[in-house]
Amino acid sequence: MTTSISRNVLILSLLSAAMLTGCSGSENEDKTQKPMFEIDKDPYPSTYHPVPGEATVITNVTILDGIGGKIDNGSVYFSDGKIVALGESVDIPDGATVIDGQGKWVTPGIIDTHSHLGVYPSPSVQSHSDGNEMTKPVTAEVHAEHAIWPHDPGFQRALAGGVTAMQILPGSANLFGGRTVTLKNVPDRTMQDMKFPGAPYGIKMACGENPKRVYGSKGGPMTRMGNVAGYRQAWSDAQNYQRSWEQYYADYEAGKDPKVPKRDLKLETLVGVLEGEIIVHMHCYRADEMTVMMDVMQEFNYQIGSFHHAIESYKIADKLAENNVCSSMWADWWGFKMEAYDTVKENIPMVHAAGACAVVHSDSDLGIQRLNQEAAKAWSDGIRAGIDISQAEAWQWLSANPAKSLGIFEQTGSLESGKYADLVLWSGDPFSTYTQAERVYIDGGLIYDRANPAGWPVSDFELGQVGEGDAK
Template identity: 75%
Template sequence: MKSTISLNRAVLLALSCSLLAACGENQTEKAPPVTINTDPFPSTYQPMASEPTLITNVTIIDGIGGMIESGSVLMLDGKISAVGDTTKVPEGTVVIDGTGKWLTPGIIDVHSHLGVYATPEANAHSDGNEATNPVTAQVWAEHSIWPQDPGFSRALAGGVTSLQILPGSANLVGGRAVTVKNVPNRVVQEMKFPGAPYGMKMACGENPKRVYGNKGGPGTRMGNVAGYRQAWADAQEYQEKWDRYYAEYAADKDPKVPKRDLKLETLAGVLKGEIIVHMHCYRADDMGTMLDVMKEFNYQIGSFHHAVESYKIADRLAQNNVCSSMWADWWGFKMEAYDGIKENIPMVHAAGACAIVHSDSDLGIQRLNQEAAKAWSDGKRAGIDISEADAWTWLTSNAAKSLGIFDKTGSIELGKQADLVLWSENPFSTYAQANKVYIDGALAYDRDDPASWPVSDFELGQPGEGDSK
């Protein structure tokens, strides 16, 4: 009897398994939802080879407001391994006596057009403004960058270790900006700062008016604002379509996949907090209006650029956590630049807002330390007492914060990337030179070794030049 029962159970079990397998064969496995690759052009940057390096007896400005006299910094495996306490130094470490010299974090320029307006200057190299529509959020600056622009090596010699490259300011929305390490390479992906968020360039005021006033608009400031608001409204609707698609998919419905729109995709990335807005804006009233639009559509402006009237609205910038990226003394070259003052940067700093010195120039980027020095001294003459150590934040930590990379660079702190500059003397001096520039702990520029300097093809001359026939 026991054997019969066991046999019947075995038959039933086999039959059940067979039926279940048959049912499984007839079921169609649910396809995964359609997803969008948000990083189709990933960084392939690889740090240059480095060796353990100790810089001793040097005056350190740490980039976050501190200064150390006769200090030491150890760079190991591309990182800052020790500050001050350098008793445990690996065997074979390169030791540099920094007596009389100064060490700072590498300069970060948040507003550059190197590569998109490359030198030699020619129409063929003018790739920064896609002035075909007021809103061109679909274009990416990195797709115009020419890594052989000699401006990169010139900036390196001025102590610039990282920079944000933006589209121009013809459009209400000019497109995506990209942050790069200042290590010229073959293609831009080999320069892209790993893990840096994308930026998005916007512009207010006179530029869009001038470009589009005779092209069907916008031709006024009110037209500009209407254009921004419509673009954000369209982006909200686009994002809602994708959110609905994923919700319906999760509910086992058969939703229709929304059509991709590259322009709205970038704008939606801003609304989701994935892309940082950098906005060309001069006048205080324009900045105030854009803060209102920011609140209406619930996104964050990282920084107003140029911003010659930031001193008038610095308290509101501080309240809204918006940086101001400024020149030291450019003013008056058009009406919206007319009310700029030399004390702008220190006044913004004194109000507790995030102040940044930027270049917007292939020449100015070579001497940003002097631009910061001018602003610092103009503030001092006006009675605004800011230490040199605090003023250096305008070039490093504040810049890094506005680009979303402060967790990686912008200060001399343990574990940060070893992006450093060894200056011949106080970098606030007109006579200071960047003696050595380190990027990820590697010696990227050595003023004493001209043979090691990066050279563009356009600096090598032409084939056959100098040949005698």
């Protein structure tokens, strides 16, 4: 009897010890749980530093504020990189540089939503051609910023045309061409030194003839219906990838030790769109295709920031307004291929008049040098057609609306107190072909002064080489 009791006591003791050991093991597992894996969403951060500026007041100028306002004989004061005040008169602080702008105009700096500077730089030779990764229809994993050549002389030429910021995109060969990047047009040594701090990434998509032409003989897509099927499959794959990461995080928070999903850089970019962190910019000409793409947008619950080129936007301007989609357009390019055939010169003002977000863009290393004149052409064509839009309203096509489509309007795109002092002093009415940008400021720093050629930024590539015989 005693032996039996002793045996039972021993068994209970061992069970108790085992239970305590089990509890202790669980606590140790909690303490040694692997750190949760998180993806760095900004692995290539901006290293931009503003060019130092000084407190400046420009007086006696006509001011277009970029959001529809006009001030005659006004003044603008900026300091420490920001707009401080503007109006018919402003207080001039002691020590400020005062510029008499009699007969001149001031506007926000021009923002180009569609540029390939740096990825298709000058001189235009094959070794410099880095804009299209034409290896498969979906290359969302590539980044335009990784191909930007900062020594492209086009940056300085755009600066002389009043361009203070621009979006650099991959080309339009693919359904998904890759990530875009927004730059400040400040000449520097590296892409990172030009990168607009905090600007969201974009993704370049393309519909219509280009993907058909490139991939029709490479396994497809070869039709417009094949294009749409390709977008939908990619978005569906992205949703599955998104769910795998959501499950991983949920399991981790529940105290489990889940396996980290395998990273897929292509789908990672697309998930960034689905989560509202990356903005879609879509090469698309025809009204019917833009409408289909807005249907796909609604199906997969993402937002298109802007249709680019969009020569038939005037046909669906009401739909663009309803869906909060901008339209980045040329003033008068047309007819160079079938999908570019059915435009009108009043396209831009018609989109604006319908209450949609109209943008003037370049898609050209030459056009970017005179975007003010491109806007002027569209504005005057609208006036002749009876679309009464003021110059102050039309300037939104070059600054505020581009900034909105790029997700940087809180920082730039208009002359408002607290925003970056990105502005241009023009020699006269900027809607005149005779007017030139005299001074260009970025973050309040004077980056370009037409009166001081010795201070003009020059690409290292254009400086040439010095041989032994020349170094005397």
